Amino acid sequence: MLARLATKRLLEVRQIFRQNHQTSRSFSTALNYHLDSPDNNPNIPWEFNDANKGKVKEILSHYPSNYKQSAVIPLLDLAQQQHGGWLPVSAMDAVAKVVEVAPIRVYEVATFYSMFNRAKVGKYHLLVCGTTPCMIRGSREIEDALLKHLGVKRNEVTKDGLFSVGEMECMGCCVNAPMITVADYSTGSEGYTYNYYEDVTPKRVVEIVEMLRRGEKPPHGTQNPQRTRCGPEGGNTTLLGEPKAPPCRDLDAC
Incomplete structure (x- = not known):
């Protein structure tokens, strides 16, 4: 009896989703x-x-x-x-x-796995990291800036087919948070690339979008000119030279 009720309810929910889908193509x-x-x-x-x-x-x-x-x-x-x-x-x-x-x-x-897209995406699929370090550093503002600039919702494709915005969990660049990656299908889906853009701001991600729209290739990695890769802003303040080697152990004294 319970199984029949559960099956009936599941069919009702599926029918509701289908009706909603017919009224909204996206x-x-x-x-x-x-x-x-x-x-x-x-x-x-x-x-x-x-x-x-x-x-x-x-x-x-x-x-x-x-x-x-x-x-x-x-x-x-x-x-x-x-x-x-x-x-x-x-x-x-x-x-x-x-x-x-x-x-x-x-x-x-x-x-x-978020590398698999179960719906159509744009030629440039912009994925915002939503994990804790990036969230603390403003990833929600990054996503809002992209969605507002492109005039889409998450996982929707722009009318020109160029862009879509999604979310991906930790991409391993926490030290350069917040970050986005761009799945680049602009030259076809075979051999597509994932390009990381780190230390981004709402203003910078909009600039990256417009550069991609013009067919330009924004520099990958950190977008903070004061940093080199994952190094500290302004350069190192410690470990400026080769560390001294440890003294040799006198094995004969053992």
């Missing part, structure tokens, strides 16, 4: 999870193209035949590159067939 993109739509549903045929079928075999060759599922991440990345920088559910199903697992096992991976 609904699934804004929420960044899968809802059936004309360009993203399991009934759309999808398979690796001829050029990538050889790459699939090469990827699988790195794993024992009874551990094909270990190839899920590189195969998802290959599928995403083939599909223009995002993963429709039919592509995830195709990967599941290749590695011979239930589709849910592939969904679990694709929904965990």
